[in-house]
Amino acid sequence: MKCPRCVQRIHRAASLCPHCGFSITDADARFGGEELRLRCLTDSAGILRRGDRERVEEAMKKISKRFPQIFVAVYTGALGEVAHIRQFGFWLLNRSAFEDVPVEKPNEAGILLTIDPESKAAGMVFGYLLDPFLEESDTFECLSRAHASWLEQRYADGIIRALAELESILCKRCRQARRDPEHFQRKVQPPAMMGDTVRRIRAGHRNESVKQSASTREEVEK
């Protein structure tokens, strides 16, 4: 887990970035604190044509159908500096209400793809539901697939390719989670306290010493 501003690793349940002190409050200060109402596909930059929109919506629907808990949103808009796109995605997924998403799918289950055609950058953020299952590298793979298309300004093609890759990664992660859910659960469990660790070590030592004394007693009896 990384900070959207300084891209440094942060620990679980950090209310502020320990490196730069970033929190949602900073994002609110930059982008606005009020709630936004958006549609899942919001093309503020106007880079998608009618036919493109339909194709992209179809790809988004496909993911929602295969993963009934999840929804995908795509936002395009001019954001200014490249560095802001990560913070903007973080802020948008936290602060927006998606009108065309069923109520039973909260933003925790959302995956937001943000494209800034002006600064020519794109980012992908996801909600807490997918936190145990998706890595930064997974989202990077999805964006890499779209890179060639976006270079040629074929935005819709790029989005569709990115979503196809996302779908395959999600399928893989879901199967892994079904096989070994503990593995993913451990990733989001709160960190063990130091006292707990010491207690476990002492308990282990105690068990060892009990075993040793029992074995020496058996030898003496013999």
Add this chain to the structure above:
Amino acid sequence: MKFPQAWIIAGTLVTITQAATQEAGLPAWKEGERVQLEKDGWVAGGALLAKDPAQVSTAENESKLPEPTAGEIAEPENPRVELPEKFWAEYFGEKPKSFLVDPQGLLSTVDHRDRLAFLNYHASDSAIDLYVYVFKGNQEIPGEAREEELIERFFSKGRPAAVVYYYMSAPELSAIYLSPSLMGAIPGAEQHRALESSVMQAIEKPDPSKQIEAFLVQMSIRIYWMERLAGLGTAAAEPMMASASRPDAPVKKHKMMILLQPWIDKSKPLVLPAALLCASLLAGLVMTGWLRRRARYRFPEFEVEPRLGGPHAAGIGAVISFASAAVPPASQRDQVPDYLKRY
């Protein structure tokens, strides 16, 4: 006389009618002429001029000609003998496995090989196979082996075929039969012409070996025309396709194929189970793919503590720049702050 022409025509008609009713009389002997001639010993045209020449001559011949003796009665040079029964099964028991049927060994080994090679070549080049049954010149097909029935039985299925019964040293006795599929397409006259020309070619040769060679060459040529007549000429590819089913068809095998042939033969019984296994595996794969496509995926839901004050999300993903083709995704993989980068 208003119509003199009418009188002339009427008169002419009456004359013609009278002439027709009066037949010309036959010549008759004058008194004494015949007696005089008989005395001289010879009457020119006497037989014709007799009152009933046929009766006269027959009666005379019967009375004069002596009965022929047993030695004088002409016998055929080569009396026909029936084909020995031990060869019946080999000739007529089953559909021939080779184009040349010679169980009696009437052809020498070299001739047999050459004729068979020619027939195989013909089969590879023509849509109509040519089967040749070789008999001795004086042999007779047994009555039990009815040719039409045999042709019907053995040559109804498979490629069209022409069957020739060839008699060594007596090619003129040869006979041709066509498989049922050709019977309607090729008229009997054409078959007869083919046989006749083949026989003509054969009888020009003095040697029986050369005779059969010439016969077969000519028959092969005639079959080509029959093929055209039957409309099989366009199916040039068909002989190639069907060559596998032909008996003793010369198949050019690659050396590797010859080496692998024993293995291929051994594995033949396993082909069906292997095919079934492959089919079931394929069906299984298709089914799995189909089920996977239809599958719905649900993630287990874990309690995640909020971070950075974000109520819904803090799982920031990657960012990629597509400003320049010179900066590929691979170079953007390590997403670290600028001040941590080493230049």
